[in-house]
Amino acid sequence: MINRIVVGARYGLKDWIIQRVTAVVMAVYTLFIGIVLVAVRPADFSVWIAVFSHGMVKFATFLFALSLFYHAWIGMRDLWMDYIKPVGLRLTLHVLTILALVGYTGWVIEILFWRL
Amino acid sequence: MADTCQTSPRKRPKFLGLADISFRIHLPLPGKLSILHRVSGALLFLMLGPILYYFQLSLTSPAGFEHFKNFAAHPCVRLVCAGLIWAYMHHFCAGIRFLLIDMQVGASLAAARFSTLIVFAVSLGATIALCWRILL
Numbered sequence: 001m002i003n004r005i006v007v008g009a010r011y012g013l014k015d016w017i018i019q020r021v022t023a024v025v026m027a028v029y030t031l032f033i034g035i036v037l038v039a040v041r042p043a044d045f046s047v048w049i050a051v052f053s054h055g056m057v058k059f060a061t062f063l064f065a066l067s068l069f070y071h072a073w074i075g076m077r078d079l080w081m082d083y084i085k086p087v088g089l090r091l092t093l094h095v096l097t098i099l100a101l102v103g104y105t106g107w108v109i110e111i112l113f114w115r116l
Numbered sequence: 117m118a119d120t121c122q123t124s125p126r127k128r129p130k131f132l133g134l135a136d137i138s139f140r141i142h143l144p145l146p147g148k149l150s151i152l153h154r155v156s157g158a159l160l161f162l163m164l165g166p167i168l169y170y171f172q173l174s175l176t177s178p179a180g181f182e183h184f185k186n187f188a189a190h191p192c193v194r195l196v197c198a199g200l201i202w203a204y205m206h207h208f209c210a211g212i213r214f215l216l217i218d219m220q221v222g223a224s225l226a227a228a229r230f231s232t233l234i235v236f237a238v239s240l241g242a243t244i245a246l247c248w249r250i251l252l
Binding site: 020023024027030044048049052068072076083085097100104107108111115 | 157158
Protein backbone atom coordinates (compact mmCIF):
# COMPACT_ATOMS: atom_id res chain seq x y z
CA MET A 1 0.00 0.00 0.00
CA ILE A 2 1.28 3.44 -0.85
CA ASN A 3 0.81 6.08 1.80
CA ARG A 4 0.37 9.10 -0.38
CA ILE A 5 0.33 12.49 1.25
CA VAL A 6 -2.02 14.83 -0.53
CA VAL A 7 -0.25 18.17 -0.51
CA GLY A 8 -2.92 20.33 -1.99
CA ALA A 9 -2.03 22.75 -4.76
CA ARG A 10 -2.05 21.63 -8.38
CA TYR A 11 1.51 21.40 -9.46
CA GLY A 12 2.37 20.62 -13.00
CA LEU A 13 3.59 21.34 -16.46
CA LYS A 14 1.12 24.17 -17.11
CA ASP A 15 2.45 26.29 -14.26
CA TRP A 16 6.02 25.38 -15.13
CA ILE A 17 5.51 26.69 -18.65
CA ILE A 18 3.57 29.78 -17.53
CA GLN A 19 6.39 30.66 -15.14
CA ARG A 20 8.83 30.63 -18.06
CA VAL A 21 6.60 32.38 -20.61
CA THR A 22 5.82 35.20 -18.16
CA ALA A 23 9.55 35.44 -17.41
CA VAL A 24 10.32 35.95 -21.10
CA VAL A 25 7.56 38.58 -21.43
CA MET A 26 8.98 40.47 -18.44
CA ALA A 27 12.57 40.18 -19.69
CA VAL A 28 11.59 41.61 -23.09
CA TYR A 29 9.62 44.43 -21.42
CA THR A 30 12.55 45.22 -19.12
CA LEU A 31 14.86 45.72 -22.11
CA PHE A 32 12.13 47.68 -23.96
CA ILE A 33 11.33 50.10 -21.11
CA GLY A 34 15.03 50.38 -20.28
CA ILE A 35 15.81 51.55 -23.81
CA VAL A 36 12.80 53.93 -23.80
CA LEU A 37 13.81 55.50 -20.46
CA VAL A 38 17.47 55.85 -21.46
CA ALA A 39 16.41 57.47 -24.75
CA VAL A 40 13.80 59.81 -23.22
CA ARG A 41 15.48 60.54 -19.85
CA PRO A 42 12.30 61.69 -18.09
CA ALA A 43 13.27 64.33 -15.54
CA ASP A 44 9.97 66.17 -15.12
CA PHE A 45 6.31 65.25 -14.88
CA SER A 46 5.26 66.12 -18.46
CA VAL A 47 7.87 63.80 -20.01
CA TRP A 48 7.28 61.06 -17.42
CA ILE A 49 3.52 61.00 -18.02
CA ALA A 50 4.02 61.25 -21.79
CA VAL A 51 6.07 58.04 -21.71
CA PHE A 52 3.38 56.03 -19.91
CA SER A 53 0.48 57.64 -21.80
CA HIS A 54 1.89 56.38 -25.08
CA GLY A 55 -0.31 53.57 -26.40
CA MET A 56 2.55 51.15 -27.00
CA VAL A 57 4.07 51.69 -23.54
CA LYS A 58 0.67 51.39 -21.87
CA PHE A 59 -0.09 48.15 -23.71
CA ALA A 60 3.35 46.69 -22.96
CA THR A 61 3.26 47.80 -19.32
CA PHE A 62 -0.13 46.15 -18.86
CA LEU A 63 1.13 42.85 -20.31
CA PHE A 64 4.22 43.14 -18.10
CA ALA A 65 2.05 43.67 -15.01
CA LEU A 66 -0.17 40.68 -15.81
CA SER A 67 2.91 38.50 -16.39
CA LEU A 68 4.45 39.78 -13.17
CA PHE A 69 1.39 38.99 -11.08
CA TYR A 70 0.95 35.48 -12.49
CA HIS A 71 4.69 34.84 -12.11
CA ALA A 72 4.56 36.14 -8.54
CA TRP A 73 1.64 33.84 -7.75
CA ILE A 74 3.47 30.70 -8.90
CA GLY A 75 6.67 31.79 -7.18
CA MET A 76 5.08 32.72 -3.87
CA ARG A 77 2.89 29.61 -3.91
CA ASP A 78 6.05 27.52 -4.23
CA LEU A 79 7.68 29.39 -1.37
CA TRP A 80 4.69 28.94 0.95
CA MET A 81 4.46 25.24 -0.01
CA ASP A 82 8.15 24.70 0.64
CA TYR A 83 8.65 26.62 3.86
CA ILE A 84 5.32 26.94 5.68
CA LYS A 85 4.30 23.62 7.16
CA PRO A 86 1.16 24.32 9.26
CA VAL A 87 -1.69 23.81 6.81
CA GLY A 88 -3.90 26.59 8.18
CA LEU A 89 -1.16 29.20 8.01
CA ARG A 90 -0.12 28.05 4.55
CA LEU A 91 -3.68 28.22 3.24
CA THR A 92 -4.06 31.69 4.75
CA LEU A 93 -0.87 32.89 3.06
CA HIS A 94 -1.99 31.37 -0.26
CA VAL A 95 -5.31 33.17 -0.04
CA LEU A 96 -3.71 36.48 1.00
CA THR A 97 -1.28 36.20 -1.91
CA ILE A 98 -4.12 35.64 -4.37
CA LEU A 99 -6.15 38.50 -2.93
CA ALA A 100 -3.17 40.87 -3.10
CA LEU A 101 -2.35 39.94 -6.69
CA VAL A 102 -5.95 40.14 -7.92
CA GLY A 103 -6.22 43.53 -6.18
CA TYR A 104 -2.97 44.72 -7.77
CA THR A 105 -4.31 43.69 -11.19
CA GLY A 106 -7.32 45.95 -10.72
CA TRP A 107 -5.08 48.71 -9.39
CA VAL A 108 -2.76 48.55 -12.43
CA ILE A 109 -5.77 48.70 -14.77
CA GLU A 110 -6.95 51.78 -12.88
CA ILE A 111 -3.54 53.48 -13.07
CA LEU A 112 -2.93 52.70 -16.74
CA PHE A 113 -6.40 53.04 -18.26
CA TRP A 114 -8.33 55.35 -15.95
CA ARG A 115 -5.76 57.90 -14.93
CA LEU A 116 -3.52 58.09 -17.99
CA MET B 117 27.41 2.21 9.74
CA ALA B 118 25.65 -0.27 7.52
CA ASP B 119 23.83 -2.03 10.35
CA THR B 120 22.67 1.23 11.91
CA CYS B 121 21.04 1.96 8.57
CA GLN B 122 19.28 -1.38 8.71
CA THR B 123 18.15 -1.18 12.32
CA SER B 124 16.99 2.44 12.17
CA PRO B 125 16.18 3.49 8.63
CA ARG B 126 16.66 7.18 8.09
CA LYS B 127 13.46 9.13 8.06
CA ARG B 128 12.35 9.96 4.53
CA PRO B 129 11.13 12.22 3.04
CA LYS B 130 13.24 14.80 4.76
CA PHE B 131 11.76 18.28 5.00
CA LEU B 132 14.15 21.22 4.96
CA GLY B 133 12.97 24.34 6.72
CA LEU B 134 14.24 27.88 6.29
CA ALA B 135 16.54 27.46 9.30
CA ASP B 136 18.14 24.33 7.78
CA ILE B 137 18.82 26.15 4.53
CA SER B 138 20.10 29.28 6.24
CA PHE B 139 22.44 27.80 8.82
CA ARG B 140 22.82 24.04 8.73
CA ILE B 141 23.39 23.25 5.09
CA HIS B 142 26.42 24.48 3.21
CA LEU B 143 25.21 25.34 -0.28
CA PRO B 144 27.58 25.41 -3.24
CA LEU B 145 27.68 28.66 -5.22
CA PRO B 146 24.91 27.67 -7.69
CA GLY B 147 22.78 26.77 -4.67
CA LYS B 148 23.39 30.23 -3.20
CA LEU B 149 22.37 31.77 -6.53
CA SER B 150 19.21 29.68 -6.47
CA ILE B 151 18.22 30.57 -2.91
CA LEU B 152 18.94 34.24 -3.63
CA HIS B 153 16.61 33.90 -6.62
CA ARG B 154 13.90 32.99 -4.13
CA VAL B 155 14.90 35.68 -1.63
CA SER B 156 14.95 38.39 -4.31
CA GLY B 157 11.62 37.20 -5.71
CA ALA B 158 9.99 37.28 -2.26
CA LEU B 159 11.43 40.76 -1.64
CA LEU B 160 10.04 42.08 -4.91
CA PHE B 161 6.64 40.53 -4.17
CA LEU B 162 6.51 42.08 -0.70
CA MET B 163 7.35 45.52 -2.11
CA LEU B 164 4.81 45.37 -4.96
CA GLY B 165 2.22 47.39 -3.02
CA PRO B 166 4.53 50.32 -2.19
CA ILE B 167 5.98 50.23 -5.73
CA LEU B 168 2.50 50.45 -7.26
CA TYR B 169 1.54 53.21 -4.84
CA TYR B 170 4.51 55.36 -5.76
CA PHE B 171 4.15 54.57 -9.46
CA GLN B 172 0.59 55.85 -9.24
CA LEU B 173 1.63 58.91 -7.21
CA SER B 174 4.30 59.83 -9.74
CA LEU B 175 1.73 59.75 -12.54
CA THR B 176 -1.13 61.53 -10.72
CA SER B 177 -0.11 65.19 -10.98
CA PRO B 178 2.97 67.45 -11.18
CA ALA B 179 2.70 67.86 -7.40
CA GLY B 180 2.51 64.09 -6.96
CA PHE B 181 5.59 63.70 -9.15
CA GLU B 182 7.51 66.21 -7.01
CA HIS B 183 6.33 64.47 -3.84
CA PHE B 184 7.55 61.17 -5.31
CA LYS B 185 10.92 62.72 -6.20
CA ASN B 186 11.35 64.18 -2.70
CA PHE B 187 10.37 60.89 -1.11
CA ALA B 188 12.82 59.00 -3.32
CA ALA B 189 15.59 61.42 -2.30
CA HIS B 190 15.46 60.28 1.35
CA PRO B 191 18.56 58.21 2.26
CA CYS B 192 16.51 55.36 3.78
CA VAL B 193 14.31 55.19 0.70
CA ARG B 194 17.41 55.16 -1.50
CA LEU B 195 18.76 52.24 0.48
CA VAL B 196 15.52 50.33 -0.06
CA CYS B 197 15.60 51.27 -3.76
CA ALA B 198 19.16 49.99 -4.01
CA GLY B 199 17.99 46.71 -2.43
CA LEU B 200 15.12 46.46 -4.90
CA ILE B 201 17.42 47.22 -7.84
CA TRP B 202 19.71 44.40 -6.66
CA ALA B 203 16.72 42.07 -6.23
CA TYR B 204 15.46 42.85 -9.74
CA MET B 205 18.89 42.48 -11.33
CA HIS B 206 19.68 39.24 -9.52
CA HIS B 207 16.26 37.77 -10.25
CA PHE B 208 16.57 38.84 -13.91
CA CYS B 209 20.08 37.45 -14.50
CA ALA B 210 19.59 34.26 -12.49
CA GLY B 211 16.24 33.76 -14.23
CA ILE B 212 17.83 33.98 -17.67
CA ARG B 213 20.43 31.44 -16.54
CA PHE B 214 17.62 29.08 -15.45
CA LEU B 215 15.84 29.57 -18.80
CA LEU B 216 19.04 28.70 -20.68
CA ILE B 217 19.63 25.62 -18.52
CA ASP B 218 16.02 24.56 -19.22
CA MET B 219 16.94 24.64 -22.91
CA GLN B 220 20.02 22.51 -22.21
CA VAL B 221 22.35 25.47 -22.70
CA GLY B 222 25.19 25.33 -20.17
CA ALA B 223 23.60 22.46 -18.27
CA SER B 224 26.86 20.62 -17.54
CA LEU B 225 28.25 20.98 -14.02
CA ALA B 226 31.29 23.01 -15.10
CA ALA B 227 29.24 25.33 -17.31
CA ALA B 228 26.55 25.79 -14.65
CA ARG B 229 29.22 26.72 -12.10
CA PHE B 230 30.84 29.16 -14.48
CA SER B 231 27.52 30.80 -15.43
CA THR B 232 26.86 31.33 -11.71
CA LEU B 233 29.93 33.55 -11.56
CA ILE B 234 28.73 35.42 -14.65
CA VAL B 235 25.30 35.99 -13.07
CA PHE B 236 26.82 37.38 -9.86
CA ALA B 237 29.23 39.59 -11.81
CA VAL B 238 26.59 40.96 -14.20
CA SER B 239 23.85 41.45 -11.61
CA LEU B 240 26.15 43.15 -9.09
CA GLY B 241 27.75 45.25 -11.84
CA ALA B 242 24.34 46.30 -13.16
CA THR B 243 23.15 47.06 -9.61
CA ILE B 244 26.12 49.33 -8.95
CA ALA B 245 25.78 51.02 -12.36
CA LEU B 246 22.04 51.62 -11.92
CA CYS B 247 22.39 52.87 -8.33
CA TRP B 248 25.15 55.20 -9.53
CA ARG B 249 23.02 56.46 -12.39
CA ILE B 250 19.64 56.76 -10.64
CA LEU B 251 20.27 57.14 -6.92
CA LEU B 252 23.41 59.26 -6.70
